[in-house]
Amino acid sequence: MKKIIKYNKTSKEIQKKITEIIYKNFNYINNKNNLLSINNIKISKNLKYIYIYIYIINLKKKKKIKNIINFFEKKKIYIKNILKKTINFKFISNIYFKFDNFIEKEKKIDYLIKKANNK
Numbered sequence: 001m002k003k004i005i006k007y008n009k010t011s012k013e014i015q016k017k018i019t020e021i022i023y024k025n026f027n028y029i030n031n032k033n034n035l036l037s038i039n040n041i042k043i044s045k046n047l048k049y050i051y052i053y054i055y056i057i058n059l060k061k062k063k064k065i066k067n068i069i070n071f072f073e074k075k076k077i078y079i080k081n082i083l084k085k086t087i088n089f090k091f092i093s094n095i096y097f098k099f100d101n102f103i104e105k106e107k108k109i110d111y112l113i114k115k116a117n118n119k
Contacts, residue, residue: 013087015041018052018095021082026075036068039100043093050093053100065099072097 019038026036040053056068076095 010047011043014043014047014050014083014093017083017086018050018079021079022052022072025078025082026072039102048093050095052095052097054097055100055102069097069099 018041022036022038035057037055037057038052039055040051042051042053043049052072054068054072056065073096076097079095
């Protein structure tokens with residue numbers, strides 16, 4: 001039970017810090033046409049892997065999505081270094097960035113439900 005409580009506390013602290021780091025240091029990605037959103041951060045039970053799910057509102061082109069994910073992948077050492085300074089932790093996890101397209105999936109499901117209900 002103690003390990004679960006420690007994991008939950010550590011996980012929440014890591015999530016909070018990563019969100020702060022990204023919004024403070026990479027806000028220039030957000031502009032008047034696009035808005036970066038961190039929809040989810042998943043951390044493995046052993047705290048070795050962090051998956052950051054980002055969504056870009058109003059971004060139309062798939063190529064730009066890949067560019068933004070690649071941008072963050074290149075910056076993960078920088079992010080890890082900031083995390084080391086802010087969180088008293090033995091090691092810093094491997095960080096992976098993923099595009100979260102749940103909104104598109106949700107819209108598609110809503111469309112299919114409405115279409116089925118109209119038949």
